[in-house]
Each structure stands twice: as structure tokens, then as C-alpha cells.
Amino acid sequence: MDESSSDYEELIAELEEVYETDYEVGQDNIERFGLDMHNPVFFVSAGLIVLFVVVSLLFPEVAKSALEATKSWIQVVFDWVLLSAGNVFVLFCIALILLPVGRIRIGGDDAVPDFSLVSWFAMLFAAGIGIGLMFWGVAEPAAYYTEWYGTPLDIEGFTEQARPAALGATMYHWGLHPWSIYAVVALALAFFAYNKGLPLTIRSTFYPLLGDRVWGPIGNVIDILAVLATVFGLATSLGFGAQQAAAGIGFLFDISGGLTTQLTIIGCVTAVALISVVRGIDGGVKLLSNINMSLALLLLLFVIVAGSLSAFLANYGQTLGGYFDYILPLSNPVGRTDDMFYHEWTIFYWAWWISWSPFVGMFIARVSRGRTVRQFLTAVLIVPTLVTTVWMAAFGGSGLDQIEQGVGELADGIGDDALVLFQMLDNLPLSSITSMLGICLVLVFFVTSSDSGSLVIDSITSGGKTDAPVTQRVFWATMQGVIAAVLLSLGGTAALDALQAGAVSTGLPFTFVLLAMCISLALGLRHEHQLNQAIEA
């Protein structure tokens, strides 16, 4: 009896020692002018951002062709790597839900959640994916059905078979796969920060593999790459988003959707994001996310009812059925012949989700304390996927119905992809109100991406601190707006294209980072599980 209990004590000591680091949060930081910045992550990131922006403004065409060539090269040569990695992340998450490690609670057994379930879900959507659902909810199924730019598995458009394929393939891009990518990063960050006491930066998730080396150059590279991917991902989507929102406003109100309107939109989005980051998570991000989620639900219910409930139910069946039928063939990297769909849609999305995963993952991590691994993964994987099926069935389904019935502008095919949502709403009742609501949703989703992104960049560039001076998050939120505005007004679409291709290209290195993160997380969770069992015994 005594012998076995001392065995347990030894095991406990051994397991705890793995994570005993002398590293203190903020020990590499420089404090000057009332700021608190990680050296070198803050300075190198800021310097590289300026460098990339200047180069893409001076040589927009060269930068565009170089970075887009990189992106295409990744999409074509590493297609199977990205697709298989996506599958690995889904299987990994499902395994963690089923295994006994699912019992581990983020933040320790006594931790209680910091946010209600409703606010938590609202923030999950608002950080990364909400804006995409607005733009692609109608456009993507419509694109596949009308053979706009490739079709899934080369299924012929405008056919009976094309409907479930279009809805199912869209679900495949917005369902379990993106959420499991975010879930892996989020869980790893949350676990190593809240359970193991490591700073909330990307590098910490590799502690079981690399030990104290994560605080050195390897960690710096990982963190800087994460900052660059996030800043350019957010700034370029803000730039393109401003163009699209301006086009939408032009479509609705007879205002020119030109540069002035676009810059005004960037200015407004950045200003609201600034107010939000200054007010903080509870007073800003959470509040806006909740407002936006209520508005989005309202619009969703309206589209379901206005487009007729029976049509929605039929579309829902097709969405869910299509997802089930096509998830396996679309996840298969071998022997694909649907090049255009496979590379330009699926692999692009996968690179995009992965390049955004440090940002979305870290934000989710920050708000997920107090939930068990099983609750966390179920909530991050299953619930958003189900919500998205409803969304796609309503928006995508209504779009397809209109195309089939030859109603409105959609019947003539997709002209400007930014306008598809509004063209669909145009043929439902109260379209002036719902289109306004649509524009508001798009803009506020931009704000909620920008503010949560700024909090994440701020945390990474201050070595994992969440109590660094507010000036720093103001700096990062402003940077995004300034970069978007400068690129748009001086470099035009070419400069935006260039930097967006650059941001998406980080998806490839991050794929390997994420795969290593899975191993590291598995090790960490196993240690924690053994530790909990030893303590119980």
C-alpha cells in the first residue's frame, strides 16, 4: 500500500516536472514609453509588415505575380498534404471527444466558464467565419449549381443531382473541417495556458516537444508568422470586404461604390473596432458578437419563412443529405479529376482556414476556460456545423430555388459574386429592410473579426500578456485599417491580391505547425490524464 502511494507521488512529481519552466510571462519584454512589447516578436513583426506593404505598393504587379505564384504552387503541389491534414484534424478531434482525456477540464477541475453558452457561441462565429457565411451562403451553392467556376467532382450543373452536390460541397467547406482546424489550435492554446501555466502565445503549444527551446528563435519564428498571417489576412479581407460592401451599397442606394465609399467603410469599421478593443472583451467584443448573432438569427428566420417553410425543409434535407453523401468523396485526395473545384475552392479554403487558425484559435482559447475537452470539442465542432447546415439550407437553398424557377437576376447566373446575397434578398418580401440588415451584418462581422484579431495580435506581440497597455491593441487595430486603406487607395486590387495570396500561403507552413501541434496536444493531454488519475489514486 505504502509502496504504491509513493509510486504515485513519484509519477505526479515526474509529470509536473515536464512543464516546470523558469520562463516568466513577459521576461523578454521591453517596457518603454508606457508600452510593454515582446522582443523581438513585436519589432520584427511590425518591421516586416511595413516592408511587405511598401514592396507591394512599389511593385504591385511583381509582388502580385510572385505571391500568387507561390499560392498556386502550394495549391497544386501540396493539395494532398492540405486535404489530408484537414482530415487528420477532424479525426483527431473526434478521437479526443471519445477518449477518456475528454474529461479533462480546461483551467483545472474547479474552473467555471467565464462566458455563458450563448455569448460563447456568438463569439465563436463572430471571430472568424461569420463574414464568410454572409458572402458565400448564397453565392457558393449558386456557383456550383450554375457551373460558375468548376463543380464538385465535375457533376454537371443545372441538373437534379447538382442541387444536393452544390449544397453538400458548400457544407463540406464550412462544416466539420474548418471548425476542427480552429478547434485543434484553440484547444492546444487553452490547455497549455490554463492547465499548464504557459503564456498564451502560439509557441507555448510546442512545449512538450521542444521544451525550453520554444522561448528561443524557433518560437519567435512561429509567433511572427502567426502575427503576419493574421494582420495581412484581416487587412486584405477588410480591403476586399470594403469593396464588396461598397458594391452592395451601390446596388441598393444608387451611391457610387467607388474609392471614397470604400475608404469611408474602412474608416467606420476601424473606428468601431477601436471602440470595441478599448472597451475590452466583455464591453466590446462580446456585446457586438451578441448583437450580430441576434441580427443574423433574425435574418435567417426571415429567409426561412419568406422563402416558404416547406421549401426550406426540402432544402435542409438536401443540405444534410448532400453533406453526408459527399463528405467522403470530397475528402479523398487520390485520383481527383475536378481540378478547378479541388484546387481553387477546396484547397484554397483549407489554406485559408489554416492561415487564420492562429487568430481564430487563440481567440476561442481565450474565452473557453472552464469547459471540459469533450464539451469544448462537441461545442466547437458539432454545434457550429449544425447551425451552418440551417444557414446554408436557408440562404443557399433560396438562391438555388430562384435560379431553378428563373426568378430575378440570379436566374441569369452570377455576375458580381459580392451582390449575390442582395440579389437573392431582392426577390423576397421587404427586401429594402433585409438588404440593409445584410449590409449591417457584413460590416459588424468585419468589426468583430478586426477587434478579436487585434486582441490576439496584441497578446502574441506582448509575449502572452493580456494586461499589456491598451495603447498596443489600439495600435494593431489601427494598423489593419491603415494597411487596408493604403493598399486600396495606392495599390488597388493588385496590391490587395498580392498580400492576400501571401497570407494564404502561410497556410502551408502552418499545416505542418498544426500537425505537430496535434502530437504535442496529445502528449500534453495524456500527461494531464495520467496526472489526474495518479492524484485520484
Place this chain on the structure above:
Amino acid sequence: MFERIMVPVVLDHVDRMERTLKAAADLAERYEASVTYVAVSGKVPNAVAKTPEKFAAELDMFAREQGSQAGISTDALTITSNDPAAELEHRLLEAVETTGADLVVMGSHPPGVADALHLIGSHAAWLVRHADVSVFVVR
């Protein structure tokens, strides 16, 4: 004149707070008041401690040390926040209520350009403007 003095503490920079702590201790002795040290901790690991619980333990120990050094009665209040950088000022204002303090003694930097522009002023200045009780700003 004063019964309870609240002293906001930045636990990882106690070395820069010498004058503030001294002023608070002297006032406490003079008026036979007790001192409550208040600090705001985030939920993620920070420079002081890896968990909010350990942070609270550190602050408790700090309060005891200050008490025995200065021979005054002290206690500690740790406030946890999802976003300490943004919420610090409001949390401190709430702490004035919860502790029932009638005097706040806190440190601040000399006012600079940012303060003059009303852009990003000091926490102390904000508390002076918003708290009902006396605030003693130590520079």
C-alpha cells in the same frame, strides 16, 4: 479622518511603488486606518502567477508582509477579469465600493503629452474623476 485605505498594486512592479506604499502606510498609522491592497488579475498566466488563485495567494502574502513591516493592519483583494487591460479602471472603482475604502492612495506617472490630449490618461487621473472618495496620487 480615514478608516480604510485602498491601495491598487501592480504586483510585478512593486519595486516602482515604494513611495506609494510608504505614503499609504504612514497615513494608515497616523489615522489608525487599515490598508486593503487591491490588484486585478487576468485569467491567463501572467508575469505574477500562472493562475488567478496563485495570483491571489501572492497578493495575500504581499499584504501580510506590508502589514508586519509597517505595523499596520492590512488585507488583500484580488479581482479577476477577462480583460484586465481594458477593465482595470472600472474594476478599481468597483473595488472602492466593495472594500468600503474612504481613501485611495495610488501611484501615477507625471502627466505627459497623452494626458494633455485626453487620449490615454493615467489610471489615477481616471479614478480621481470618477470615485466619490478622496484619491491621493503619488508621483
